Amino acid sequence: MLYIVIPVFNRLAFTRACLESLRRQTCQAFRVIVVDDGSTDGTSARLATGFPEVEVLRSTGGLFWTAAVNLGIRRALILDAHPIMTLNNDTVAPPDFIANMLLWARRQPRALLGPLELDAATDQPVFGGELFSFLTHKTRRLLDILAPEDRTGLHPVTYLPGRGLLVPAEVFRTLGLFDEGRLPHYLADYDFTSQARRAGFPVYVNYATHLLTYPDASGQAKTRRRRSLRGYTQHLFGIQGGGNLLNFSRFAIKNAPILYLPFFLLNGYARRLLGYFLH
Known part of the structure; x- marks a missing residue:
């Protein structure tokens, strides 16, 4: 069973929209764990009444992204999850999102997969994976490299963000969880997926699967x-x-x-x- 882990701190409107989009999925073979890290906007109470199918793990604050997703992943592994997806609450999943992710996960059972991200306001691609050189510090965006007719299927990348990141449970059991000790918020997802790639687990962006995001809503x-x-x-x-x-x-x-x-x-x-x- 796929488990989806969503860390949240306030921004209830985003969380509700994200969970509503998951309710509309054509494939419902998944469970959702929300990690509420000390929200002060009534998130936990609202989810308990409005989304009883969602398991909410509460903390008092200070976990930040990495420790929050790790808390959810630990719970998912106890429940024998396979695979596990990390998902930000400021995302909206099209109805075929889960079905497509699981389809390609069956085709590549050892791979880490991330979706093509579209701007929720314009429906235009904003992130389609990157190839990074540690020698030159140069980033090559696949959206700049691929011709429109090639923007389909899986494409290998150097790393992936945690927005809609699907990870086989085997990867966590092999490498451990995200590095919350050294990377408490940013770069933990890039670090983990880079470590997985070097350990022999393929890392792909999946152009057959789309996720709507809000680029202007990020902290950066x-x-x-x-x-x-x-x-x-x-x-x-x-x-x-x-x-x-x-x-x-x-x-x-x-x-x-x-x-x-x-x-x-x-x-x-x-x-x-x-x-x-x-x-």
């Missing part, structure tokens, strides 16, 4: 829209900072080839120190 997008000295400090040092220097250092040490590491670190620091104001 909000911080960049309100550029300030305080925002810059949060960007570089806050747990939820997209350019957090410590998190980047830990990710680099874990994932960059040793010969590339010094240059990769210097390049990455420069991008984070300057990029906040340039992009």
Whole structure:
């Protein structure tokens, strides 16, 4: 049975829309675990009455993304889940989302799979996977590489985000869970999928499966829209900072080839120190 783990902190409207979209799935062979990390907007109570089919795990706050999804994954593994999907609450799943994900999971039972992401407001593709070079620090977006007629089926990528990430239970039993100790919020998903790829588990973006997202609702997008000295400090040092220097250092040490590491670190620091104001 597929288990879907959704970490939430407030934003009840997003959570309700996400869960409503899961109710409309053509395939209902799944269960949902919501991890409510200290919401103050009545999320847990509203879900208990409005979505009784959803299991809600409550925490007092401070888990952030990684520890929250790990809490849900541990529960799912106890319930003998296979596979497990991590899903953000600011997503909407088209009716065939689960059916398509499970179809391709049966074809590639050892693979980690992620969907093609579409902007919920425009229905235009916003994320279709990336190929990353640790030598040059260059990212090649598949949406820029693939011709329109080739945007179908599975395409190998370097890593995947946690939005709609489907993971065979075997991967968790082999590698353990997301690295909540060193990567409490950002980069834990990229780290985990990179580790899985190097351990021999294929990592694909699935162009046959779409997920609607809200790019402007992310914490990074909000911080960049309100550029300030305080925002810059949060960007570089806050747990939820997209350019957090410590998190980047830990990710680099874990994932960059040793010969590339010094240059990769210097390049990455420069991008984070300057990029906040340039992009």
